Structures are given as C-alpha cells and as structure tokens.
C-alpha cells in the first residue's frame with residue numbers, strides 16, 4: 046500500500062471513530078468530523094457508467110465505507126476549483142442553494158463542502174422514519190445510506206427572482222443527483238432518485254431546518 050493511502054485510511058478510521066462520540070446538541074465546531082479526501086479515480090469510462098445506470102430499489106443493508114461516502118458526497122457538491130470555491134455540479138450564478146444530508150444507521154449529517162466535512166444534525170437511525178415520510182417506500186429503510194438533496198431557494202431567488210430562481214434550483218438538483226447516480230455506478234453500487242415524499246415529514250424526521258426544502262431522497266447501497 047502506498048504511504049499516502051495509508052495516511053488517508055488511518056485518518057478516515059479516526060474520523061469515523063470520533064463521530065460516534067459527537068454530541069448532536071454540542072457547539073457546531075464540536076459536531077464536525079473530517080471526511081477522507083476523495084483521492085482515488087475510478088477506472089470506469091463515463092459512457093459505461095451512463096449506460097449501466099438503472100434505478101435500483103433492492104439493497105443489502107451493509108454500511109458503506111467512509112471513503113465511498115466521501116466520494117458520493119464530493120461528486121454532488123464537493124469543491125473542485127479551489128480558488129473560486131466552485132463545486133462539482135453547476136449552479137446558476139454560483140449561488141449554491143443545495144444542502145446535502147447523509148442519513149445512515151448512526152444519524153443524520155449535513156455535508157459541508159468547505160473542508161469536506163460532516164456535521165451531525167441528529168443522532169440515531171432515522172432510516173425507517175424517512176421511508177415512512179416517503180409514502181412507505183421500503184428501499185429507503187433498507188439501503189445503508191440515503192443522501193437527501195435539499196435547497197435554500199432564497200440564495201438563488203435573491204439574484205434571479207422567485208420564478209426563475211425556483212426553476213434554476215430544480216435544474217441544479219438534477220445535476221447533483223445525476224452525479225451521485227453515476228458515481229454510484231462507478232463504485233458498483235445501486236441508487237434511485239426518489240421524489241415522492243411529504244416535505245414537512247422529511248424535515249421533521251431528519252430534524253433539518255424549515256428553509257432546507259427537500260427535493261430528492263437518494264437511497265444508495267449494494268444492490269440485492
């Protein structure tokens with residue numbers, strides 16, 4: 046194993062161990078943990094990922110490794126241009142309205158593109174509640190993780206007006222979601238975009254802010 050990869054792996058393990066002791070009610074900086082950097086490139090050509098992508102609705106409930114979670118989140122909203130802090134998915138006027146949440150057996154975590162970190166939003170396994178909020182779609186409770194794509198529409202509306210801003214935010218959610226689906230294929234995982242859910246129930250189950258409007262729930266895992 047290369048020394049760089051050893052360091053990343055050790056840092057990743059330490060990061061995930063520390064997350065267990067994080068207190069959801071603690072100060073924001075003490076609820077944050079580093080994700081391992083998304084260092085490795087996949088060998089799958091993009092055309093093959095596009096051709097292989099299908100909606101998967103049956104999952105093995107086996108936790109995903111930290112570097113896998115890191116790459117999925119990075120694909121959607123990671124910072125890919127360090128000078129201007131531009132992200133993996135395009136954004137109208139670089140207003141970046143999207144906020145991503147990771148939901149797994151440990152809790153709910155907000156993804157912070159700056160620093161490529163997770164911030165604990167709620168402790169405990171909320172997957173069954175999330176499935177209920179999505180009209181009982183069982184694959185959400187079965188998948189090891191879901192990424193919930195939410196948006197703070199005001200960030201884009203304040204620049205482009207309400208109607209245009211809303212349109213742009215929805216377009217952007219599609220860009221981010223497709224990056225996640227293609228990255229999942231490259232990682233030999235399955236995923237499905239879920240749009241059928243009760244917005245307020247999702248906000249309540251995940252204990253996320255009212256101005257973070259849920260747009261997509263994307264369960265991801267090894268397909269069964």
Ligand SMILES: Cc1cc2nc3c(=O)[nH]c(=O)nc-3n(C[C@H](O)[C@H](O)[C@H](O)COP(=O)(O)O)c2cc1C
Pocket residue numbers: 098099100101102182237238239240241242
């Ligand atoms: C906006 C949108 C919302 C969707 N919502 C759901 C959903 O709530 N549940 C579900 O099982 N699939 C959902 N899907 C997935 C579609 O059913 C799926 O993409 C379609 O059947 C085509 O299959 P494919 O994704 O394998 O190409 C949604 C897809 C889109 C684009």
